[in-house]
Amino acid sequence: MKKSLLFLSFFSIVCIYSMxxxxxxxxxxxxxxxxxxxxxxxxxxxxxxxxxxxxxxxxFHPCPEEGYDMVKTIYHSSIDQIYKDKNNKKEIHNAVxxxxxxxxxxxENKDEKDKNPTYTVYTPNACVDxxxxxxxxxxxxxxxxxxxxxLKFCMDNYESIxxxxxxxxxxLDEILKKPTSIAISSLSTNVGLPYDKAxxxxxxEIIGFIENNKQVYDDIYVAVNNITEFNxxxxxxLKRTDxxxxxxxxxxxxxxxxxxxxxxxxKDLIIYIYNYLLNxx
Numbered sequence: 001m002k003k004s005l006l007f008l009s010f011f012s013i014v015c016i017y018s019m020x021x022x023x024x025x026x027x028x029x030x031x032x033x034x035x036x037x038x039x040x041x042x043x044x045x046x047x048x049x050x051x052x053x054x055x056x057x058x059x060f061h062p063c064p065e066e067g068y069d070m071v072k073t074i075y076h077s078s079i080d081q082i083y084k085d086k087n088n089k090k091e092i093h094n095a096v097x098x099x100x101x102x103x104x105x106x107x108e109n110k111d112e113k114d115k116n117p118t119y120t121v122y123t124p125n126a127c128v129d130x131x132x133x134x135x136x137x138x139x140x141x142x143x144x145x146x147x148x149x150x151l152k153f154c155m156d157n158y159e160s161i162x163x164x165x166x167x168x169x170x171x172l173d174e175i176l177k178k179p180t181s182i183a184i185s186s187l188s189t190n191v192g193l194p195y196d197k198a199x200x201x202x203x204x205e206i207i208g209f210i211e212n213n214k215q216v217y218d219d220i221y222v223a224v225n226n227i228t229e230f231n232x233x234x235x236x237x238l239k240r241t242d243x244x245x246x247x248x249x250x251x252x253x254x255x256x257x258x259x260x261x262x263x264x265x266x267k268d269l270i271i272y273i274y275n276y277l278l279n280x281x
Contacts, residue, residue: 003040012275025235032210035221036235038230041090042065043221044083048095048162048175048181051150051189053102054230055191070122071142075099076164092220100150103139103190117192140201143188145204155215171280179218186224186233195229 014184022039037043044050054075066075076098085090106179119135121128126222130138154161158180164171189198202222210216224230 012062023227024228025234028208028240029163029210029241030216031215031218033219035219036233037221037223037228038226038238040223041083043183043185043223044090044092046093047181047219047221049154049158049182050083050092050095050097050153051100051182051184052193053146053185053187053201054099055102055104055189056185057083057099059190069101070124071101071103072145073101074150074153075101094165096164098150098154098161099144100187102146102187102191103142103193104188105135105139107192108163139188139193140197141194143198144201146187147184147202148209150184151182151206151209151220152213153219155180155213155217181219181221182217183221183223186222186229189225195225196232199229199232200222200236203233203240207237207240248273 006062022037022040022042024042025036027034027036035043035046049072051139054066054069060172076096083090083097105119110136116132117135117139119139121130121138159176165172186195186198186202189195197210204225206220211221222233224233
C-alpha cells in the first residue's frame with residue numbers, strides 16, 4: 001500500500017494538470033479508448049448510454065417507489081430521468097440513463113468506515129447481513145460483478161437500449177453508425193467503499209471486459225468524484241495495461257545506462273519524451 005501511494009504521489013506531481021478544475025486523461029487498450037474525467041456531466045454528454053449507482057443516485061434524488069433489489073440489477077430509466085451529483089442536477093438528453101444496484105456499506109462509526117462495516121445482501125428469498133472483514137470481501141466481489149454486468153449488458157443490448165429513446169428511425173440509424181460508447185460513474189465510492197480499493201476493482205473489470213470479449217465499446221468514459229480517485233484510476237490503468245512498466249524502463253534505461261543512445265539526447269528532450277509517453281498514450 002505504501003508503494004502504491006508513493007507511485008500515486010509521483011503521478012500526481014508529474015502528470016496532473018493542476019491548473020484545471022476538471023481533470024481529463026485517456027488511455028487505449030485493444031483499440032478501446034478509456035476516458036477518465038472528474039466531470040460527471042462531461043462523460044454524460046459524450047455517450048449515449050449512461051450507468052450510475054442506484055444507491056448513490058437515490059441519495060441525491062430519492063425514489064421511494066424503488067424497493068430493495070439484488071446487487072447488479074439494472075434499472076432502465078426514462079428520458080426525463082434526472083442524473084444528479086452532490087451539487088448539481090442535469091437532465092440527460094439524447095441518452096439512456098440507467099441505474100445499477102451497487103454494494104452499499106453501512107458503518108456505525110463514520111470516522112472508522114473500514115473497521116466494522118455492515119453489508120446487506122438481498123436475495124429472492126431472504127436478506128443476509130455481513131459485518132467486518134466479510135462485509136468488505138463480499139462488497140468488493142459484488143462491485144466487480146456490477147461493472148462486469150453493466151458493461152456486458154449494455155454492449156449486448158446496445159441497439160435495443162438506444163431504441164428506447166424517442167428518436168425517429170433515421171436519427172437512430174445515424175447514431176448506430178457512430179462509435180459505440182458508454183459512460184459509467186464510479187460505483188459505491190459515495191456509499192461506503194474507499195476510493196483505492198473500489199477503483200482497483202473497477203479497472204480490473206473494465207480491462208478484463210475489453211480483453212475477454214470480441215465485441216467491445218469504442219469508447220468507455222469513467223467519471224470519478226475527485227482528484228484522489230482520478231489518480232488511483234490512472235495509476236491502476238497504467239499498471240494494468242503495462243504502460244507504467246514501459247515508462248519506468250524508458251526512464252531507468254536512460255538513468256542507469258550511461259552508454260545508452262538516450263544519453264546523447266539533451267536532458268530536456270528526455271523529460272519531454274517521458275512526459276509525452278505518460279500523458280498521451
